[in-house]
Amino acid sequence: MTRTILSAVNISKSFQQPDKSKLEVLQDLSLDVAEGTVIAVTGASGSGKSTLLHLLGALDAPDRGEILFDGESILGFKGKKRAAYRNRSIGFVFQFHYLMPELTVLENVSFPALIKNFNKEDAYERAGKLLKDVDLGDRKDNMPFHLSGGERQRVAIARSLINSPRLLFADEPTGNLDWKTGQKVFGVFRELIKERNLTAVLVTHNEQLADLVDSKYHLHEGKLS
Ligand SMILES: Nc1ncnc2c1ncn2[C@@H]1O[C@H](COP(=O)(O)OP(=O)(O)OP(=O)(O)O)[C@@H](O)[C@H]1O
Ligand SMILES: [Mg+2]
Numbered sequence: 246m247t248r249t250i251l252s253a254v255n256i257s258k259s260f261q262q263p264d265k266s267k268l269e270v271l272q273d274l275s276l277d278v279a280e281g282t283v284i285a286v287t288g289a290s291g292s293g294k295s296t297l298l299h300l301l302g303a304l305d306a307p308d309r310g311e312i313l314f315d316g317e318s319i320l321g322f323k324g325k326k327r328a329a330y331r332n333r334s335i336g337f338v339f340q341f342h343y344l345m346p347e348l349t350v351l352e353n354v355s356f357p358a359l360i361k362n363f364n365k366e367d368a369y370e371r372a373g374k375l376l377k378d379v380d381l382g383d384r385k386d387n388m389p390f391h392l393s394g395g396e397r398q399r400v401a402i403a404r405s406l407i408n409s410p411r412l413l414f415a416d417e418p419t420g421n422l423d424w425k426t427g428q429k430v431f432g433v434f435r436e437l438i439k440e441r442n443l444t445a446v447l448v449t450h451n452e453q454l455a456d457l458v459d460s461k462y463h464l465h466e467g468k469l470s
Contacts, residue, residue, distance in 0.1 A: 247279040250444050251301065251412060256310030257467075258296055270296050271307070272467030283438055283445045285455035288464030294448040295340055297464065298414045301446060302335055303327060314412070332361050336405035338415035340448075342397045344389040344404075350376065351385035354404045361408055368407070375403035379433050395426040402434055406441070413438060413445040419454065427451065 258271040270293040278284055288294050299305040301312060303319050312319045314334065322330050344353045351372050358368035376385050379399035381392075389397055398418055405413060418434055419427035431454050438445045447458060455461045462469040 247281070249277045250280040250315060251278040251446075252276065252311075252313045253297075253301065254311040254313065256300060256307040256312065258293070258300060258305075258307045269467060271300075273310070274468050276462070276469055278444055278446060280444050281442050282460065283435065283447060283458040285447045285449055285458045285461045286464055286469070287449060287452060287455050287461065290450075292464045293467065294464055295416050298337075298416050298446065298448055302337055302414050303330055304337075332357060333408050334411050336408065336410035336413045338398075338401050338405045338413070338418045340416040340420060342389075342401040344397055344400055346389055348389075349385065350381065350387050350389065350392070350400050353389065353400060354407055356407075357404060358407045372403070372407060375406055376400070378437060379403045395422050395430050398422065398430050399433060402430070402437065406437060409441075411444065413443050414447075415445065416448045417450065418447070420450065427454070431457070 253274060253276040255273045255275055256271055257273055259267045259269045262268055274297070286294050286297065300307050303322065306320055314330065319330060345356065348356065351369060354372035354375055355368040358371065359365065373382070373385060376382050379402055381396060381399055381403070384392065384396065389400065392400065402418060405415070415434070419430050422430060435457065449455050
């Protein structure tokens with residue numbers, strides 16, 4: 246039987262609006278993610294996809310409900326444990342790539358490993374390998390602004406894997422790319438996930454890409470179906 250690595254149990258999240266009214270985004274949402282699977286979450290703009298990923302990644306907390314990683318409540322993770330969950334257990338590819346403009350491609354990919362106090366040479370070596378995996382081995386000394394959008398997304402994907410996470414969250418990793426480049430980046434992404442036997446939660450607007458993963462959910466009116 247497959248093991249559940251991540252669960253959301255009846256989570257709700259609302260945001261207070263400037264007029265003090267509440268915008269209910271997620272309502273009693275539950276989700277179980279089996280280890281080694283890739284799931285996709287689709288849904289309209291504003292339906293709460295990024296909000297859900299932020300909660301699963303402990304970047305924000307739900308108003309109600311529970312999130313379990315390996316059977317443990319991530320909401321109970323404080324201080325070092327919370328930082329370790331974020332830095333080691335999970336990798337994040339954000340909706341906007343957030344590469345640091347003043348660092349080279351290689352330095353950007355290495356950065357999360359350096360924060361984790363990894364030896365610099367070791368971090369650079371692993372970053373170089375990951376860049377080869379995303380087909381950017383010869384661009385490591387470039388600055389991010391020299392790269393195309395799809396290349397930057399591939400750098401962000403390489404960076405998300407540098408600390409060998411068990412879980413990967415990706416928010417529209419191909420969102421701003423043309424169809425052909427999007428497909429290419431998605432292919433690289435899926436291959437890296439499968440090679441490493443990672444568990445991934447992927448947000449996408451693209452129903453065709455969502456059809457390529459193990460299971461697909463649709464977020465609508467605060468719930469997944
Ligand atoms: N910090 C916040 N304060 C107020 N409202 C917020 C906040 N974060 C998100 N929202 C609102 O919550 C709703 C869900 O936002 P979210 O970013 O999760 O949508 P999304 O499904 O990722 O959309 P998109 O596909 O456009 O990226 C939106 O209406 C958004 O404006
Ligand atoms: Mg979003």
